[in-house]
Structures are given as C-alpha cells and as structure tokens.
Amino acid sequence: MNSLAQLFKNNPVNHDRIIPLDFTNTKTLPDSHVWSKPELEPEPMTRPIPVISISSPEKVLLRHACEEWGVFHITDHGVPLSLLHNVECQMKRLFSLPMHRKILAVRSPDESTGYGVVRISMFYDKLMWSEGFSVMDSSLRRHATLLWPDDHAEFCNVIEEYQKEMANLSHRLVSMVMGSLGLKHKELRWLVPNITGSRANSSQSFLQLNSYPVCPDPDLAMGLAPHTDSSLLTILYQGNIPGLEIQNLQAEKSRWIGVEPVEGGLVVIMGDLSHIISNGRFKSTMHRAVVNKTHHRVSAAYFSGPPKNLQIGPLTADTDHPPLYRRLTWEEYLAAKATHFNKALSLFRC
Ligand SMILES: C=C1C[C@]23C[C@H]1CC[C@H]2[C@@]12CCC[C@@](C)(C(=O)O1)[C@H]2[C@@H]3C(=O)O
Ligand SMILES: O=C(O)CCC(=O)C(=O)O
Ligand SMILES: [Fe+2]
Numbered sequence: 414m415n416s417l418a419q420l421f422k423n424n425p426v427n428h429d430r431i432i433p434l435d436f437t438n439t440k441t442l443p444d445s446h447v448w449s450k451p452e453l454e455p456e457p458m459t460r461p462i463p464v465i466s467i468s469s470p471e472k473v474l475l476r477h478a479c480e481e482w483g484v485f486h487i488t489d490h491g492v493p494l495s496l497l498h499n500v501e502c503q504m505k506r507l508f509s510l511p512m513h514r515k516i517l518a519v520r521s522p523d524e525s526t527g528y529g530v531v532r533i534s535m536f537y538d539k540l541m542w543s544e545g546f547s548v549m550d551s552s553l554r555r556h557a558t559l560l561w562p563d564d565h566a567e568f569c570n571v572i573e574e575y576q577k578e579m580a581n582l583s584h585r586l587v588s589m590v591m592g593s594l595g596l597k598h599k600e601l602r603w604l605v606p607n608i609t610g611s612r613a614n615s616s617q618s619f620l621q622l623n624s625y626p627v628c629p630d631p632d633l634a635m636g637l638a639p640h641t642d643s644s645l646l647t648i649l650y651q652g653n654i655p656g657l658e659i660q661n662l663q664a665e666k667s668r669w670i671g672v673e674p675v676e677g678g679l680v681v682i683m684g685d686l687s688h689i690i691s692n693g694r695f696k697s698t699m700h701r702a703v704v705n706k707t708h709h710r711v712s713a714a715y716f717s718g719p720p721k722n723l724q725i726g727p728l729t730a731d732t733d734h735p736p737l738y739r740r741l742t743w744e745e746y747l748a749a750k751a752t753h754f755n756k757a758l759s760l761f762r763c
Contacts, residue, residue, distance in 0.1 A: 483698030
C-alpha cells in the first residue's frame with residue numbers, strides 16, 4: 414500500500430459524509446443543504462485575475478501572481494483543447510449515471526478514491542451541493558469497471574491521458590513558479606523529477622473530478638466550502654461555467670472574487686506546500702465553488718505533490734528571513750490537515 418493510502422486508512426471519514434444527496438430527485442433545497450444567509454456577507458465581485466502565457470513566462474509577473482493572488486490563469490499550456498473537451502464529456506457521462514450506478518463505485522470510509530462527497534465535508538455542519546470522483550494510482554480502472562462493467566475503456570483512456578498531461582504540466586509549473594523566486598534548477602531537482610525519473614522519486618498526485626448539479630436555490634447553497642489546497646499546486650479545469658471564487662487578499666477579507674473562465678485556459682491554485690517552500694511568500698489562497706440554477710457544472714482538479722516521503726521546507730530562508738516552517742513530508746501534512754483542516758498550516762510554524 415502506498416503511503417498516502419495508509420494515511421487515509423488512519424483517518425477515516427464518517428459514513429454519513431460519503432454518499433451525496435440524489436440531486437436529480439431534489440426539487441427544493443433541504444434544510445441540511447441551507448448555508449448562511451447571503452445578506453450576511455458582502456456581494457461577491459468579479460475582478461480579472463492574472464493571465465500568464467507559460468510559453469514565455471515573465472518571471473516578475475509570475476512571482477507577482479503567486480505572491481499577491483495565489484491563483485492565476487495560464488494560457489499556451491500545450492494541453493490539447495480536444496483533450497479538455499473529452500475530459501469534460503467523460504465527467505458529464507459519469508455524473509449523469511443514475512445514483513444506484515454511481516453508488517457501486519462509492520469511496521469506503523478509510524479510502525480516498527471513488528465516488529462520494531469531498532473529504533472536507535466533515536468539518537462543516539451543512540452539506541454541499543456537489544458530488545465527486547477521486548482518482549489516485551491504480552484506483553481508476555478498479556472504480557471505472559464497477560461503474561461500466563463492459564464499457565470503461567474510453568473513460569479510463571481519457572482520464573489517463575489527462576493525468577499524463579497534468580503530470581508534465583505540473584512539473585513545468587513547479588519549476589517556473591519556484592524559479593521566479595530565484596531558485597536554481599539544481600535546488601529544485603529533488604522536487605521535480607526529470608522525465609526519465611525513476612519510480613522512487615516520482616512525484617505523487619491526486620485527481621478530483623467535481624460535479625455541481627443544477628440547484629433550485631443557489632444563493633442558499635454551497636458547491637464546495639472554503640478551503641486551501643494541500644498540494645504544491647493545483648491545476649483546475651473549470652470549462653466555461655463560472656463557479657470558482659477566491660478570497661480577496663488585497664481588500665476586505667470577507668469579500669469573495671469570482672474567477673471568470675478564460676477560453677481554453679487552466680487555473681493554477683497555489684497550495685499550502687508552496688507557501689511553506691517559499692517561506693510564506695506565495696499565498697495558498699482560500700477558495701470555494703458556488704452553484705447555479707441553470708447549468709450543471711463540472712471541474713477537474715489535479716493536486717500535484719512532492720515525491721513520497723520527501724522532506725520539504727522553506728528554500729528561500731536567509732538570515733533576514735529565518736525559516737517560518739519546519740520540514741515535513743506531504744504525508745505528514747495531509748495527516749495534519751485530515752484532523753485540523755484549516756489550522757494545519759499553523760501547526761508547522763517554527
Ligand atoms: C491530495 C489531497 C488533496 C485533498 C486531500 C488529499 C485527498 C483529497 C483531496 C481533496 C479533493 C477535493 C477538495 C479537497 C479540499 C478535499 O476535501 O479533498 C482536497 C484535499 C486538500 O487539498 O486538502
Ligand atoms: O470546482 C471548482 O471550481 C473548485 C474545485 C476545488 O477547489 C477543488 O477541487 O479543490
Ligand atoms: Fe480547491
């Protein structure tokens with residue numbers, strides 16, 4: 414068993430926080446899914462977040478995006494648009510299956526992969542208006558076979574192709590964003606395995622497919638509750654239906670900013686581990702997903718992490734800026750997040 418799988422075995426989720434509501438049969442929002450009144454928080458606003466062409470990225474812009482926003486769009490990323498389109502079709506195909514079929518691939522309480530409610534649900538009283546399908550290592554074929562006993566090849570091929578593209582892209586992105594801090598290729602070699610890298614130092618990842626069904630009362634519902642990602646960075650494909658919102662780092666803390674999709678673009682979300690490696694310079698921005706009344710929205714989040722058992726820590730510390738965090742592995746961090754959620758980061762402060 415790999416070390417991440419062991420970690421989820423040790424941190425099981427309550428049974429009642431695994432199986433989502435059957436949204437297709439729900440015409441009014443049940444009390445279990447009613448979140449706080451919208452008049453209690455300021456209206457979300459939309460502001461253009463940075464857009465970075467990564468075929469020839471400007472270091473200063475990239476660093477600024479990571480320091481001031483923690484979330485940005487990338488273009489010229491090289492991932493074929495046809496693949497993005499296929500991933501979206503396969504997600505719709507999966508989530509449109511009737512509940513009794515999806516349940517066949519349900520996640521067990523001590524696992525992290527399969528069909529179900531997102532893990533962070535256990536930290537909130539109310540339930541979210543979403544369902545998910547999570548993939549790690551060899552779980553894809555096992556779960557897809559349960560969903561489509563004779564017809565899973567297409568789904569698996571598309572998702573595997575996407576995972577390969579995301580692995581390459583995430584390695585390029587980690588080099589780029591850390592490079593924007595002036596870190597040399599040599600200093601990052603341990604973090605980003607080279608293409609021929611042996612299995613031993615290959616980085617770990619986690620793919621989360623999210624589905625936000627059409628909602629009868631979107632103002633009172635929550636698609637995905639506020640959280641930061643526990644990754645080095647996350648690559649998010651959100652199609653062309655808006656829904657992602659980020660916490661404003663510049664102005665009023667409680668004001669959310671809607672991230673409008675950019676045609677053919679992907680969203681990069683800096684994770685908690687990049688915050689640690691950059692010694693607090695890069696922000697792992699709090700974000701959430703809201704739902705709407707007319708469109709079924711799907712998104713695919715690829716969480717990129719460091720190699721198994723690798724100790725990471727601040728790389729940019731100097732005498733003026735002593736390390737703010739102690740060294741840790743991804744496994745250690747995820748274990749802390751599984752019990753302490755949004756307080757996990759502060760537990761590793763020096
Ligand atoms: C590799 C990861 C990243 C995890 C934890 C672990 C496995 C499950 C991932 C997600 C996927 C869905 C959103 C999130 C917030 C959730 O609830 O489960 C993610 C979480 C995190 O970023 O903390
Ligand atoms: O669906 C979205 O826009 C956000 C997804 C997300 O934040 C996640 O999966 O961690
Ligand atoms: Fe997220």
